[in-house]
Amino acid sequence: MVAQLETPILSSPCRVPYTVEGLLQVFTGSHRSFFTNVMAQALRIAGQGTPVLVVQFLKGGIGQGHEHPVRLGQNLDWIRCDLPRCIDTPQLDEAETKSLRDLWDYTKEVVKAGSYDLVVLDELSLAIKFGVISETEVLELLEQRPRHLDIILTGPEMPKAILDEADQITQIRRSHRP
Template sequence: MVAQLESPNVNLTNSLPYSVEGLLQVFTSNHRSFFTSVIAQSLRIAGQGTSVLIVQFLKGGIRQGYEKPTRLGQKLDWIRCDLPRCIDTPHLDEAETESLHQLWQHTQKVVREGKYSLVVLDELSLAIHFGLIPEAEVLEFLAKRPPHVDIILTGAQMPKSILDLADQITEIRRTHES
């Protein structure tokens, strides 16, 4: 039985009577306290053997860049822009714009290649809102992703066009005052 599973002539994916379609999930909030639950979900999935990529578009400060991913366990890669600071404004200098552009291009490439089964795109909505990543490019990226890839988008001010595509929308609201 093991030899049959390891045989290069056996393709279990095509022999299934159904196909698994990836989900588009959106986590949104005006508060920044929800990312922990997304990370916990990502770690749990990676721990079960699924390849996961976390991309933080607006976080910097550690001079990481996509060429130097932080690896958590065997299945989770975490990348950020190669910047000395976090992006909190739409006004970037040329080096910052280039770093963000390279991260976005790299993300699209590895998703198209199907390298990861779950991809978390943190604060992508704010990058769109700032005009740093065109909304039309994001919509095209989502439409052309491999069908098995799950995508989680996070951030406040998620565009309606993306919300309309989402399979699941989680909105974290604070209804009490501390």
Template structure:
């Protein structure tokens, strides 16, 4: 009887690599929560708190809220997994009329948000009232689309706000519309 031994190769060929299906990165989703009114944020917050409690880092960004000196350099931290940041401006925005300083604060928040997400720490990012920031001309729609397409693949993103622009609805994996039904 003759036998021949072949040494194991320490560098496997690309076709011989077997990966366990549970070790694959799960691709993140884009969810949109929209309504004709601006008071449904509680539902999104419940989801964000639940995910943070499960150990995933969450970032909540409020583009049109201000007034409490909570700019990008001063996030509020809820526990170890939830960071909450607002635009560094003296008031909350309720319409398209914004001062040059407020416009700059929102653009700065958007730039810092994109940079924070690119670093890969967050598993969920909530972009609150993003639709209004886009509709008021404060953040370009195409910039948001590009960001969503180029974000780290494992990051889930929730976009909120009324009148969500069509390009953002088209890129979403899930769209939830809150509405009030008035029963007779």
């Protein structure tokens, strides 16, 4: 993660403020155990005063939805689907699909608006695999995002086209030692 740097505006007309271009990071692996690392990074960045959004697409169970984000500290908003359960299969009913689509539409709006400097899209690859969000939509969002915005995508089996766009790929794997 690169901290966003901004030069102060000086009285000289030849000096222009700039920001560091945002990174696209992907955390992937065959098992789902890397969210703790991603969340620690999000908390660290938020603690430095940077606005952060964490979106968990397949987690439910707390009746939250994007209308009721959990605020951790002053700078970290955390949202989940407004679902009674966590999604673990592609068999979704109409209400579950609608809730996931509503969360995706909200996420696209805030990303394009530049409301945050870091956005974490947790288990996005599974939402793609389950057919709720299309790979094309994700690629369009990545292309249209504000240039300063850092995005972290997580999930197993991340599509190759998205991996090809990533600045950094962290593949978590288990090691077996005798």
